[in-house]
Amino acid sequence: MRTEWAGLLQSLPRSSFAATGARVDDLLRSGEDVINLCQGNPDLPTPAHIVEALRTEVLDPVTHRYPPFSGLLELKNAISAWYARHHGVRLDPETEVAILFGAKAGLVEISQCFLNPGDVCLMPDPAFPDYWAGVILARARMHPLPLRRSNGFLPEYDCLDPAVCERAKLMFLNYPNNPTSATAPREFYEDTVRFAARHNVIVASDFAYGALGLDGQLPVSFLETEGAKEVGVEFISLSKTFNMAGWRIGAVVGHRDVIAAINLLQEHYYVSLPPFIQRAAIAALTGPQDAVRQLAKTYERRRDVLLDGLEGSAWSLDTPRSVFAWLPIPPGRGGSVAFADELLSRAHVAVAPGRWFGEHGEGYVRVSLLAPEDRLAEVARRMADLPIPATTTPHHAPQHDPHHAPQHDPHHSPNHSTKGTLS
Numbered sequence: 001m002r003t004e005w006a007g008l009l010q011s012l013p014r015s016s017f018a019a020t021g022a023r024v025d026d027l028l029r030s031g032e033d034v035i036n037l038c039q040g041n042p043d044l045p046t047p048a049h050i051v052e053a054l055r056t057e058v059l060d061p062v063t064h065r066y067p068p069f070s071g072l073l074e075l076k077n078a079i080s081a082w083y084a085r086h087h088g089v090r091l092d093p094e095t096e097v098a099i100l101f102g103a104k105a106g107l108v109e110i111s112q113c114f115l116n117p118g119d120v121c122l123m124p125d126p127a128f129p130d131y132w133a134g135v136i137l138a139r140a141r142m143h144p145l146p147l148r149r150s151n152g153f154l155p156e157y158d159c160l161d162p163a164v165c166e167r168a169k170l171m172f173l174n175y176p177n178n179p180t181s182a183t184a185p186r187e188f189y190e191d192t193v194r195f196a197a198r199h200n201v202i203v204a205s206d207f208a209y210g211a212l213g214l215d216g217q218l219p220v221s222f223l224e225t226e227g228a229k230e231v232g233v234e235f236i237s238l239s240k241t242f243n244m245a246g247w248r249i250g251a252v253v254g255h256r257d258v259i260a261a262i263n264l265l266q267e268h269y270y271v272s273l274p275p276f277i278q279r280a281a282i283a284a285l286t287g288p289q290d291a292v293r294q295l296a297k298t299y300e301r302r303r304d305v306l307l308d309g310l311e312g313s314a315w316s317l318d319t320p321r322s323v324f325a326w327l328p329i330p331p332g333r334g335g336s337v338a339f340a341d342e343l344l345s346r347a348h349v350a351v352a353p354g355r356w357f358g359e360h361g362e363g364y365v366r367v368s369l370l371a372p373e374d375r376l377a378e379v380a381r382r383m384a385d386l387p388i389p390a391t392t393t394p395h396h397a398p399q400h401d402p403h404h405a406p407q408h409d410p411h412h413s414p415n416h417s418t419k420g421t422l423s
Ligand SMILES: Cc1ncc(COP(=O)(O)O)c(C=O)c1O
Pocket: 040, 101, 102, 103, 104, 105, 128, 174, 177, 178, 206, 208, 236, 237, 238, 239, 245, 248, 249, 250
């Protein structure tokens, strides 16, 4: 039997998070007190009324049958009502909403739907790494949109090569941002709509953290901007909003052609999601929202514990507005992959090195706030106390890190284009 993988599959990156997870498990098995803040996996349970709804729905035999191919209309109604209530955005449930196996599935599918081999996709850098897979599967190319702290981690459209803009067909955006935790102001989305309309680019706005407004500030949805629905779509997720990451449910809303394309692709992959999950999602979206507000407060308290704990240490950071803290690595600590490695080996704290999210993530680590306050206080203590090693590489020096496999890196992918190299 010949079992060598098809070239396309071989070109997909392996998850760096899985490798760190395995190291954490090894350390835990050997009795170490490891605190794992590497992944973005919510640590708190789904609110009881949603679990109760699932219990009830799964007893109804109708939910044991195949659902309609594109999902339950009642759920699409609930999603459009949620957008109207929270963002004043009007959506036609039948044509402008598609249900997803988590936002992640749609964020991969959209590239498969619209990119042909050689097409260009504008990719924030740093970015949530899952976007890369769809671009690789479409044999398309990525062009980086650097997100710099000096510009509030927003892309600078004016700095883009006009030739690249003309070749670009799709672009990803994500605010509140993973990994930087930055949020986007309304004016940025106005610029985005103008940019996308001028260059005929489809905007894929990832709003997975959009419902968790910290400090009483509900994040702005891209779709609130006039003209947004004519140039793109937005992805939402129930994973973080309702601690439902394991339930695998999200949605994409907006431009009807994009929705139709994603629905067609999904018709061939799945017959929509289990109906009892879809019905429980209706309960989540239409039921009481106190748990969402409480969750935001919980993250605020956790963030403040981390900030207070690091105060006066070598660490400095902007106030995170999401479930991640994006920490610039203090001088003298080496590159992000080596530093995260050191933090795990010496302080038993697992964080995600910025380099995993792209070239411009170098010099940072991402710390998730997905642990109780006492554990975050302990993390801050351990990080502040970490002695500076005698010999280190400055974090801005070129990295040759053995722990960073090149296949995780979009900039080392043969599909990735850099400015001036577009053929
Ligand atoms: C920015 C971002 N988008 C999308 C997702 C995936 O969401 P879902 O669980 O709905 O697939 C995540 C999950 O961590 C994320 O961080």
